[in-house]
Amino acid sequence: MFAHDDPPDPLGPTAGLAGVLSSYEAQGHADPAEAWRAFTRTWNWAAPLTTAVPPAGLPRIPVTQPSSxxxxxxxxxxxxxxEEGETGPWVALPNVGGRRQPVRGLTEAGGPDLFVVPAKSLPGARGGHDHDASPGPGFRLIDLYVPTGFATYTTGTPLRTGDASFLGTAVAAMALGAARRMTDVLSFRPPGGNALREAGARTALQTELAAVLHDERLSLTATLIGCPAARDDLPPDVEERLAVRARQAANVVHHVLAEAYQHVLALGGNSDRHPLVAVIEASTPILQQARYATELLPPDRTARRKAEHGDDRRVPG
Incomplete structure (x- = not known):
């Protein structure tokens, strides 16, 4: 775990991408939950997205409550x-009203105050059913579920649209580190059972999954060798290649998670007490973000939309 007086070095979009991978992978391995908290408090990754505006006035301040x-x-x-159709597939919803408001049900210091949701989940966003004076169509939400991995802080340094390669690399790195920690805890032996047989199965699986992660990290590292910082105007083909590698890393991490968890379930007994469960819970926000990082902040929105042959037209707003 990171010492409170020695936070991780917050490498950002002006740092070389190979260094971003190395730093954030180590952070994700050391403490996935703290790595995610530090990242979101430091960098507002949702800043480039279309941001809706809550109406002013205390009676109508958005309310955020913790959910599972x-x-x-x-x-x-x-x-x-x-103009209609320019919102894009994702919209950021702040819970601030003129100034930052406390988050009901969270600590006094407050939790995340910017939440990203699919545009298609916004009821009435096209029709503007709310009759308040407003800059655009209005909509009302009631207890819309937002996963932790889609929440961040408006107080973080805003990322730019051109920082997509930084976001994708950092999130993929944290996911790889978190998955490496999952393989570490597979050596845990629950009480009872056939100790010798189970030890052999654990060792074989642990070795296999660790090798898969090692190979994936080497592949991503090879792609990043010689790459400058995300803000150094990376060529579009390089950005797209990095996005593909980030998505591949996310897929590998989810494969490792599934294999590890299936092994724990096969052991029988009270699997909830296995340390892998705690690591999965701590890693969940990173894994949620890793699946969508390159979609939330793609390397080239215009080129991506053209390549998808008008796919945005299916998205409200």
């Missing part, structure tokens, strides 16, 4: 005034 693995979000927001 995430948050329940309620309130009224308005989309920015822009």
């Amino acid at each position: 693995g995430g948050f329940a979000l309620s309130g009224v927001w308005h989309l920015p005034s822009r």
Whole structure:
């Protein structure tokens, strides 16, 4: 775990991408939960997304309450005034009203205050059913579930659209580190059972999954060798290649998670007490983000939309 007086070095979009991979992978391995908290408090990764506006006035301040693995979000927001179809597939919803408001049900210091949701989940966003004076169409949400991995802080340094390679690399790195920690705890032996047989199975699986992660990290490292910082105007083909590698890393991590958890279930007994479960819980926000990082902040939105042959038209707003 990171010492409170010695936080991890917050490498950002001006750092070389190979260094970003090395630093964030180590952080994800040391303490996945703290790695994610530090990352989201430092970098507002949702800043490039379309951000809705909550109406002013205390009676209508958005309310955020903790929910299992995430948050329940309620309130009224308005989309920015822009031509229909420009919102994009994801929208960021702040729970601030003129100034940052406390989050009901969380600590006094507050929790995340910016929540990212699919645009298609916003009821009435096209029709503007809310009649308040507003910059754009309004909509109301009641207890909309937002996973922890889709929440961040408006106080973090805003990332830019051009920082996509940094976000994808950092999140993939944290996911690889968290998965490496999962393989570490597979050596745990629950009481009872055939100790010798189970030890052999654990060792074989642990070795196999560790090798898979090692190979994936080497592949990603090879892709990043010679790459400058994300803000050094990476060529579009390089950005796209990095996005593909980040998505591949996320797929590998989810494969490792599934294999490790299936092994724990096969042991029988009270699997909830296995240390792997705690690591999975701590890693969940990273894994949620890793699946969608390159979609939330793609390397080239215009090129991606053209390549998808008008896929945005299926998304409200």
